[in-house]
Amino acid sequence: MSKPVILTGLRANNNLTIGNYFGGMLPIIDMAKNRSADYQVNMFIPDLHSITTPVDYSAINAQILLTAKHFVAAGLPLDNPDIHLYRQSYISAHSELTWILDCMTGIGEMNRMTQFKDKSGTIGDERVSVGLFNYPVLMAADILLYGSEYVPVGDDQTQHLEFTRDIGERMNKNFGDIFVIPKAVKEQHKFFGKEQGLRIKDLQDPSKKMSKSDESGKGVIFLSDTPEAAARKVMSAVTDEKAYVRFDRENQPGISNLLEILALLQSRDIKEVVAEFEGQTLYGDFKAIVAEEVRRFLIDFQKKLHAVDDTVVMKKLEASEKALAVTANATLLRTQQAVGLRPGK
Ligand code: TRP
Secondary structure, eight states, rough: OOOOOOEEOOOOOOTHHHIIIIIIIIHHHHHHHHHHOOEEEEEEHHHHHTTTSSTTTTTTHHHHHHHHHHHTTTTTTTTOOTEEEEGGSTTTHHHEEEEEEEESOHHHHHHTTTHHHHHHHHOOOOOOOOHHTTHHHHHHHHHHHHEEEEEOOOOGHHHHHHHHHHHHHHHHHSSOOOOOOOOOOHHHHHHGGGGGGGOOOOOSOOSSSTTHHHHHHTOOOBTTSSSHHHHHHHHTOOOOOOOOOOOTTTOOOOHHHHHHHHHHHTTTOOOHHHHHHHEEEOHHHHHHHHHHHHHHHHHHHHHHHHHHOOOHHHHHHHHHHHHHHHHHHHHHHHHHTTTTSSSSO
């Protein structure tokens, strides 16, 4: 029996944040490290998704490799045949299955996708591509090609996972058993634990998520920030007038966010960190501790990133792509046969 598949994609972007690191990368890398005896882990770079919105096309190739290196710097083991690291566009079945699924997907279904509505609203009609509209279908293909059961999803991706289940189930119903259906959102949360809800907030506006697309970048700690600049961002984080450190997301979101960041950086339980600092009245002193921790984290991470060997990463990418193309092509052929594009068995 083959192992159940855990799968996730992280878009190539030079500007990954500590939110991406702790919320997106680390949980699945921990799984890869600790549970590869029981699961196959597929981590990939959805480069075809990267071009759904206008990007700097001349930079994208380098960004793809850099993103792969980030996974390795964050601890992804490369010497395990059940852990895969690959580029979406290098396995052509992703595109081919997307087309077939496209033809089985209603316009109305896609029109309901809130991420499309949000994103298209911000980039202006004339720049909204058909690819962006089609984004969830490609994502469904990413997941279904490998029979993935577990996909960690942040809040912004739950609708896409639900669509994946819908289209997969519909195909199975209409054409016979083709796909393994990923678990429902609730079960995903149970499987991956609380990290899923993780939301580091913007330092300047703690009511919103720390996001790599934030324009000013003042409230965002990027993994590429100089350690000193990042420390300064922490020192100028927006807090409150209460002059009392307390974990209260509602009334003291800024301070609570800093407590959360500190807990993540020190790999400690938030309760323990709160117990240590609760009641402190000098925010400056508390911020200085968080700032120093951020500074040290970045020095360490950037050192690791620098040490990652390009050739080793390229070798892993190529080996995974070769191995997974076999799986993906088998699913694609099954689908082509089911819909009559290839002779049946
Ligand atoms: N849409 C995801 C994001 O923006 C990236 C992604 C693409 C993905 N395909 C996927 C995630 C398949 C999980 C499974 O973060």
